[in-house]
Amino acid sequence: MSQRVEITLRVNGERVSRSVEPRRHLIDFLRLDLGLTGSHAGCEHGVCGACTVRVDDEIVRGCLVLAASLDGAEVTTIEGLTESGEVADLQAAFVARNAAQCGFCTPGMVMAAADILRHHQDADRTAIREHLSGNYCRCTGYQAIVDAVAETLESRR
Numbered sequence: 001m002s003q004r005v006e007i008t009l010r011v012n013g014e015r016v017s018r019s020v021e022p023r024r025h026l027i028d029f030l031r032l033d034l035g036l037t038g039s040h041a042g043c044e045h046g047v048c049g050a051c052t053v054r055v056d057d058e059i060v061r062g063c064l065v066l067a068a069s070l071d072g073a074e075v076t077t078i079e080g081l082t083e084s085g086e087v088a089d090l091q092a093a094f095v096a097r098n099a100a101q102c103g104f105c106t107p108g109m110v111m112a113a114a115d116i117l118r119h120h121q122d123a124d125r126t127a128i129r130e131h132l133s134g135n136y137c138r139c140t141g142y143q144a145i146v147d148a149v150a151e152t153l154e155s156r157r
Contacts, residue, residue: 005068012080020067027051027062038078038107049135052108059115078107093148101139109135113149
C-alpha cells in the first residue's frame with residue numbers, strides 16, 4: 001500500500017481536498033484527479049510550457065511541481081482564467097491573429113501571456129518574446145502570438 005498525503009487547496013476558486021500520492025505531479029492531479037484537462041502534459045520535463053498554471057499568483061510548470069507540496073495553495077488553470085473573464089480580450093486577439101493554430105500550446109501560452117498582462121503592463125515586443133520564451137509553439141512562429149499579446153496590452157492601456 002502506497003503512502004498518501006492529504007492536501008487542501010483552492011483550484012479556480014473552489015476548495016478541494018484530496019488524498020494524493022506523494023510523487024503525483026500537479027499536472028496529473030489537475031487532469032486525472034480533477035478532470036481539468038485544459039492544461040496539457042507535453043514534455044513532462046518543464047521545457048515546453050504546455051502545462052503552465054498559476055500557483056499563488058506565480059506561473060509554474062505543472063509537470064515540475066508535486067501536488068503534495070501545494071497544501072493551502074491557490075491554483076488557477078486555463079479553465080479558471082477563462083471562466084473569470086480575465087483573458088477574454090486576449091483570447092479574442094488570439095483568434096483575430098490566428099495565434100492558436102493547432103491549439104496544443106495555447107493554454108500554456110495564454111497562462112504565460114496573462115502573467116504579462118497582470119505584472120508587466122509596460123512590456124514591449126522584446127519583453128513579450130522574452131517572457132513567452134519558455135513556452136514552445138511549433139505552428140505559429142510566435143509572430144501572431146506576440147502580436148496578440150501586444151495588441152491586448154495596448155488596448156488595456
